[in-house]
Amino acid sequence: MACKSCGTGTNEDGTPKGCGSKGSCGTSSCNKRSSYDWLADLGIDDPYANNIVEVSFKDGASQDFYHAAADLEVFTGDNVAVETDNGFNVGRITLSGELVRLQMKKKKVPETKVTRSIIRRANLRDMEKVAECRELEKSTLVKARAIARQNHVKMKISDVEYQGDGRKATIYYTADERVDFRELVRQFSHQFRVKIEMRQIGPRQETARLGGIGSCGRELCCSTWLSDFSAVNTAAARYQNIAINQQKLSGQCGRLKCCLNYELDTYMEALEAFPKKADKIKTAAGLAILIKTDIFKGIMFYTYKENRGQLYPIPVAKVHELIAINRAGDLPADLHSHQLVVESKVEVFEYEDVTGAIDLKPLEKRKRRRKKSGTQSKRSSNSRRKPAGGEAKTGSEKPAPSGKPDGGGEKKEGSRNSKRRKTRSNNRNKQGKSNASGSSNAKGGEQSSSAKPSSPKASAPRASGEGNKSGSGASRKKRTPRRKKTGGGPPKTD
Template sequence: MGCKSCGSGTNEDGTPKGCGSKGACNTSSCNQRSTYDWLSDLGIDDPYAASIVEVSFKNGASKDFYYAPSELEVFTGDNVAVETKNGYNVGRITLSGELVRLQMKKKKVREEKVTESIIRRANTRDMERLAEVRDMERSTLVKARAIARSNHSKMKITDVEFQGDGKKATIYYTCDERVDFRELVRQFSHQFRIKIEMRQIGPRQESARLGGIGSCGRELCCSTWLSDFSSVNTAAARYQNIAINQAKLSGQCGRLKCCLNYELDTYMEALEVFPKKADKLRTEAGLAILIKTDIFKGIMYYTYKENRGLLYPIPVAKVHEILAMNKAGDKPIDLQSNQLVVEEKDDVFGYEDVTGAIELPAEKRRKKRRKKKSGTNAKGRSSGSGRKPASGDSRAKTGEAKTSNTGDKPAAGGETKEGSRSSKRRRGRSNNRNKKRGENASAGPKASSGGGDKPANKPSTPKPTGEGGKGGSSSSGRKKRTPRRKKRGGDAPKGD
């Protein structure tokens, strides 16, 4: 079996994973908000061991000190049943020995005030009962919030913690003002049929009990290892040159982040070498004002008040000298002569040529297939109706080319005759335009029958070429005259 508290697995020697030599589980789920007992892992017996131990409940949500009789032989990490004012509670020992004295001194708890003691080691039934009441806490919290809202109470119920035997429940709440919850406690006791204790906590304690993930990506410090809350103010942000942005400086509790105090001592120590009043420096080139400060590099950046285009990095030692000169009534020439000179290094960083090492496969491009047109004349120009062929076929999408009922043969140019009247008209106009551009009369068939106002509906049978044939080409090679149509209004004839 693994750890009885967190359910972690076992090692090869049979001890729970993350547990010490005395069975103390150090996993994150068991060790939340608990002090690490490093003396118990050393395996050294303490001859002056104290009879007082620290016991935590609900994974470190609450802690208290109890007497541990020597005949019980309990150690750090053991689950124990402790006595309370009404019944018993089940918790886990987190500290024992010399570390308990230090913890009591830190929390200012005297040994005379420790009156309750450990009853026994927690057995299987105690752990089963504890798991049952832990499952009841979620539904109890929902009901308690509904009752508080129905009474129009301004409190915010945060958490519910049951006692190990299930005879008492502690309800934690937050509120900005004093609340009379006597009637509310009566309703809770009538609804849940157990003893109710109301306890008010602050926003930081609320975040510690609920837990969460901070902006750094780690679990909240107050819910893991931070045991006491020190006051944090905006002066800690100013000393560290952090912009005063309330949204970024506040944690999940709505207060300033506790981590603002972690590096404050280091910044305070580094700021001791900086001059106190160095916001302005007087030079012959003009008045210089301080823009920013690099604390750990010891550089102060100044610029001229009249011209704020350039920043001059000046070391702290030079700033002290300029302040001493200003105090004596002297002025340096300018800031440029006192700024920090950055030496250019000759080291040239070479970069590896990965052009030949990494070769990408050639991209396969799909060639576009050129679509064939319905037909071409002798010079390659389209002489058909302009419709696109379907899948490489020379026939139009609307239907195949049909021959006339009279059994006509194809024309001299080798073109097929189309069946629709509109296509015949368009073909005749296209041939007329080609003939105007200088094509030979023998290159194409007759466009239409001559001597009429409109082109003929049906093509006529081609007549043999000769001197007297109408519509045929002359033997002398003269161009064929283009037939003209007369307008209905009686206007002069006009070509297509």
């Protein structure tokens, strides 16, 4: 069974062959932004048949109109080879018959401007060549961006489209200013060995070619079904009571979202029942100011200028009456008598007996450790500090008498501090004595060393005048003169 939306058939296993628009085949990768030929589903002949058909290229990225001879017998969904200025291109027929005439009227294309025609149906070799060109477009896009960056050209290359026979490549770009790309085209043609066409597009067309996911969670409208772009302004957001937030109202293209126009007509029809100048209403209780409007419910919320704490919901019919009273020169009493009375329904909650119906698992209680008291914490800290056999004895401390215990119980902080002080003083005395004995020993050692004769090598003069005069033929060591110190103190002598 052939797909009625794109015309492709099915394989032997039942899967669609190359189809992508979610028509009767159910896939979603071809014929994006192409018009749907609903007359093809009816299964009847078009009485207003025309020899002009619409052909889309690169999954609906671009469309054009061509003449189709009757003897070719091509229909909607057929892959065809069409003539171009440089060889041929391969596309798919998306519209035929009377719908083509309506589409040409919508796009304002007269029949006299349609000069090209379809050559034949695309064969297997043509489809293979197109697939090779589509694979080549990815590497070409990367190289083209690198060349543009090397030449410091202020443009953004968004897409590359090869012709079906691979002889021509169209490079789509966006730029804020006018760009001189003559030198750039020479480098592109020298690098890619094909004819280059540069085509500038807007940000909306760029987003439509690239695709993406919108804030609603669905695929972008411009890349799926939206075929033309209508003007969108902030007035559409004001009519729908939408906050003017540029970030939330802008799409991926950086412009206002196209979906702001979808429900605008419905809001415009509903706003016809509202009064034109109803921002302020004069009453005897004070000046009333319009705060917000519920368009579909037909309610306008007012509050007093002096007291803005309470809102008064007033129907549109009552607002017309209040404005008519003001025009007559009178003042209504207040807004409270004209506000919409909302009957509040009191909901009575009934409780059911769920005993035995729901079994809750018992909560597992965690075992909490009890906090120790102050005395117990002190004891535990003291026991950690002390060794197992009691306090370590120092050299100055006396051992405890046998009649008294060795301090297993509590001790006062004063006695403990006094013992620490005693041990520190004793240690200092010991250090002083050891230092004194060490100095005396050092002096005695110097005296004894001076009294005792040293080794013959040390006692012999190192370099005396006599030794130099009475020297033999043995080798003599040359003495290096010592440097004089610049600091204070007498100079050293040999």
